[in-house]
Each structure stands twice: as structure tokens, then as C-alpha cells.
Amino acid sequence: MAKKKCSIEECNEEGIHEVSYVNAKVLEEKGYKLHVYGAHPPRRPGVIYLCEKHYKLWKKLFKKESKMERFVMKG
Ligand SMILES: [Zn+2]
Structure with missing residues (x-):
């Protein structure tokens, strides 16, 4: 099976985490x-x-984003 490359364009690491x-x-x-x-x-x-590396970065960004959404919905 062919290994997937990280979807970040300038990254050459192996993509191990699937994200929608x-x-x-x-x-x-x-x-x-x-x-x-x-x-x-x-x-x-x-x-x-x-x-x-990029998965961790994404998780950080994604958490921040969903927090903001919740905040907006409440307000
Ligand atoms: Zn990467």
C-alpha cells in the first residue's frame, strides 16, 4: 500500500492522521x-x-476555532 504524504504542501513527512x-x-x-x-x-x-507535527498544530487551531464558535453561539 502506498503511504500518504502529509497534506501540507511544503511538508514531506508521512501523513498518518486522517482529517476531514x-x-x-x-x-x-x-x-x-x-x-x-x-x-x-x-x-x-x-x-x-x-x-x-501538523496534526498537533491542526488540533490546536481546531480547538481554538470551536471554542470561538461556542462563544459566538452563546452570545
Ligand atoms: Zn506535515
Whole structure:
């Protein structure tokens, strides 16, 4: 089986974590270029693969983003 490369364009690490592109958009908003696998718009947004380093980064950004959403919904 072919190994997936990390979806961050300038990264050459192996992509070990699968993340839905819907959730990964937060990375694009930060200026990262993503390679999306299996996207068939509009029904399937596709997935991206992240290496350990970028997965941690994504989790951080994603948490922040969802906190903000909750905050907005409350207010
Ligand atoms: Zn990476």
C-alpha cells in the first residue's frame, strides 16, 4: 500500500492522521496549502492526511476555532 504524504504542501513527512477537509479548513485559513484526497464536490469534501507535527498544530487551531464558535453561539 502506498503511504500518504502529509497534506501540507511544503511538508514531506508521512501523513498518518486522517482529517476531514471540512475540519481542516482552519489550516487553509492560516495560509497552509493543502493537498486534498478523494474530494468529489459538492457531496464529498474529501480528507487530508497529516504528519504528527501538523496534526498537533491542526488540533490546536481546531480547538481554538470551536471554542470561538461556542462563544459566538452563546452570545
Ligand atoms: Zn506535515
